[in-house]
Amino acid sequence: MKFENIVLMILAILGIASLVRAVLGPTVWDRILGLNLLSSKIVMAIVVFAFLVNKSYLLDIAIIYALFGFVGIVMISRFVEKRGEL
Amino acid sequence: MRELIGNMLMVVALVFIFSGVFGLFKFKDFYPRILISSKVDTVGLITLMLGIIVKSGLNFFSLKVLIVMVLFVITNPLSTHSIARSAYNSGYKIKKEKSEKL
Numbered sequence: 001m002k003f004e005n006i007v008l009m010i011l012a013i014l015g016i017a018s019l020v021r022a023v024l025g026p027t028v029w030d031r032i033l034g035l036n037l038l039s040s041k042i043v044m045a046i047v048v049f050a051f052l053v054n055k056s057y058l059l060d061i062a063i064i065y066a067l068f069g070f071v072g073i074v075m076i077s078r079f080v081e082k083r084g085e086l
Numbered sequence: 087m088r089e090l091i092g093n094m095l096m097v098v099a100l101v102f103i104f105s106g107v108f109g110l111f112k113f114k115d116f117y118p119r120i121l122i123s124s125k126v127d128t129v130g131l132i133t134l135m136l137g138i139i140v141k142s143g144l145n146f147f148s149l150k151v152l153i154v155m156v157l158f159v160i161t162n163p164l165s166t167h168s169i170a171r172s173a174y175n176s177g178y179k180i181k182k183e184k185s186e187k188l
Contacts, residue, residue: 003093010100014107021110029173033120036165037110040127040158044134047154051138051147059150063157070161077172
């Protein structure tokens with residue numbers, strides 16, 4: 001077992017732990033914060049996996065995921081702030 | 087030698103990310119949570135990407151990893167600011183701490 005496998009396992013455990021905060025958060029913004037942390041953990045895991053299998057095109061997926069996560073978080077928080085209107 | 091430095095950087099990055107997730111469960115209020123977790127998470131991603139760049143050497147792969155790192159450093163504080171601004175404008179008050187009562 002290489003070193004990157006262990007890093008991937010620990011990243012998966014931390015991602016599940018940040019998803020628990022998104023499930024049992026008391027307010028709406030705690031849930032949005034948990035989703036933001038899960039998105040960043042997934043970006044890290046994609047980059048480590050692309051280094052593990054040594055394929056360069058997997059990094060494009062990480063770029064696309066980071067951009068869509070940013071747009072999604074900003075749109076959800078504006079939706080909550082304006083109370084239902086975008 | 088290069089692999090050893092890369093592995094040490096990745097272990098340091100895992101310690102940073104773990105402290106961010108641990109702070110998410112320790113604090114009872116929303117604003118300390120978002121302060122701790124977002125900052126430490128950005129530092130953890132920078133250190134992890136630096137470890138992968140050191141292990142991979144200078145080629146096409148590490149250049150794309152550098153692009154991911156720069157993009158994430160720009161966008162993650164913006165999204166965190168957006169969440170905190172939404173909570174403040176909606177009227178979420180800061181709770182009084184116990185040290186003020188004493």
